[in-house]
Amino acid sequence: MKRNNVDVLEWTLAGYTGESLSEEQDLINQELTYDGGRLIFQDYGVIIAEPEQPSGKDVVYSCAVHGDETAPIEIVRDMIHSIMQGELKPVQRTLFLIANPAAIAINKRFVDMNMNRLFNGAHKKGSTPEHKRAANLEHYITSFYNDAPKGQRRRFHYDLHTAIRDSQYEKFAVYPFTHGGPYKKEQLTFLAECGVETILLNQAPTTTFSYYSVRNHDADAFTVELGKVRPFGENDRSKFAAAETMFKRLISEEELDLPEFDANRTRIFDVCRTINRTVEDFTLHFPDEVANFTAFEQGYLLATDGSKEYYVEQAGERIIFPNANVALGQRALLTVIDMPVERLKLV
Numbered sequence: 001m002k003r004n005n006v007d008v009l010e011w012t013l014a015g016y017t018g019e020s021l022s023e024e025q026d027l028i029n030q031e032l033t034y035d036g037g038r039l040i041f042q043d044y045g046v047i048i049a050e051p052e053q054p055s056g057k058d059v060v061y062s063c064a065v066h067g068d069e070t071a072p073i074e075i076v077r078d079m080i081h082s083i084m085q086g087e088l089k090p091v092q093r094t095l096f097l098i099a100n101p102a103a104i105a106i107n108k109r110f111v112d113m114n115m116n117r118l119f120n121g122a123h124k125k126g127s128t129p130e131h132k133r134a135a136n137l138e139h140y141i142t143s144f145y146n147d148a149p150k151g152q153r154r155r156f157h158y159d160l161h162t163a164i165r166d167s168q169y170e171k172f173a174v175y176p177f178t179h180g181g182p183y184k185k186e187q188l189t190f191l192a193e194c195g196v197e198t199i200l201l202n203q204a205p206t207t208t209f210s211y212y213s214v215r216n217h218d219a220d221a222f223t224v225e226l227g228k229v230r231p232f233g234e235n236d237r238s239k240f241a242a243a244e245t246m247f248k249r250l251i252s253e254e255e256l257d258l259p260e261f262d263a264n265r266t267r268i269f270d271v272c273r274t275i276n277r278t279v280e281d282f283t284l285h286f287p288d289e290v291a292n293f294t295a296f297e298q299g300y301l302l303a304t305d306g307s308k309e310y311y312v313e314q315a316g317e318r319i320i321f322p323n324a325n326v327a328l329g330q331r332a333l334l335t336v337i338d339m340p341v342e343r344l345k346l347v
């Protein structure tokens with residue numbers, strides 16, 4: 001088999017889980033050339049497209065921070081395969097990350113620990129393989145961005161996910177905490193062109209991958225929820241077509257010509273409450289079928305955490321990311337409220 005026919009996902013899983021690979025099939029530390037650049041296989045699930053004459057953007061696409069979120073894995077895998085086949089020719093430096101191969105291998109969200117709670121140094125508090133991989137991923141991103149001094153090239157990171165539940169708005173993105181900084185019209189427009197027309201504004205620092213890149217590398221970074229979790233082979237790829245097109249355009253065009261920002265296009269929600277599970281006895285008081293962004297009446301009992309009761313406080317409060325099975329100390333539910341786009345500080 002020629003090296004450029006190797007399946008990068010199979011290679012990543014085999015290499016990461018210690019399966020033996022023939023010399024021809026092992027891409028580790030190998031390079032393949034494409035018209036205009038090189039594809040470098042730095043580690044299992046860590047692949048860099050390095051153009052000979054890079055344009056002004058350094059772009060990171062990550063998937064599988066949650067191992068069972070297969071659509072983003074297929075999207076990232078297929079972008080890499082398109083480069084290997086000579087169909088996609090990045091002119092922007094691009095780092096592709098298949099974040100948690102061990103969790104993919106067992107079709108689970110994670111093995112020991114939710115990896116999206118382990119960034120921003122949180123990985124230092126433990127020694128599971130997920131802690132180690134999160135530390136390594138931070139290291140790979142740092143060395144990728146540090147190729148040029150801060151400010152010389154623009155930095156982007158789209159951390160691709162799919163959600164556990166149905167959602168009233170199928171695609172949405174989390175805009176990590178900006179520490180008071182403005183929100184970027186260009187990024188809202190790019191996401192809208194990807195079909196992501198709903199945005200959650202996070203109002204506090206987190207240990208997520210996207211916030212890590214914002215905070216440490218001044219990147220425009222987002223957690224992008226592209227739909228609902230499904231097993232491999234059950235994703236309707238036509239639903240991701242707009243996003244896939246834009247992801248490819250971002251790295252293969254010198255300048256991305258986006259439409260004017262349209263304030264009516266994007267629906268904004270402000271995160272108003274984070275409800276953590278602190279004890280074993282934690283209950284959500286609505287069924288599993290309730291979709292993300294469902295609104296409840298004021299006074300509705302949403303959750304009990306031991307003896308603490310959480311009621312809907314404001315009219316229009318909606319639930320998002322409910323999960324009663326998270327580890328103690330972790331977020332079990334967010335609530336959000338509509339925010340008129342006119343109230344956003346935009347740049």
Ligand SMILES: O=C(O)CCC(=O)N[C@@H](CCC(=O)O)C(=O)O
Nearest residue numbers: 116163164165174208223321322
């Ligand atoms: O579908 C769910 O309930 C969870 C979806 C999910 O994993 N969301 C991310 C959001 C990350 C962020 O807030 O930026 C997560 O919880 O890690």
Ligand SMILES: [Zn+2]
Nearest residue numbers: 066069161162
């Ligand atoms: Zn996820």
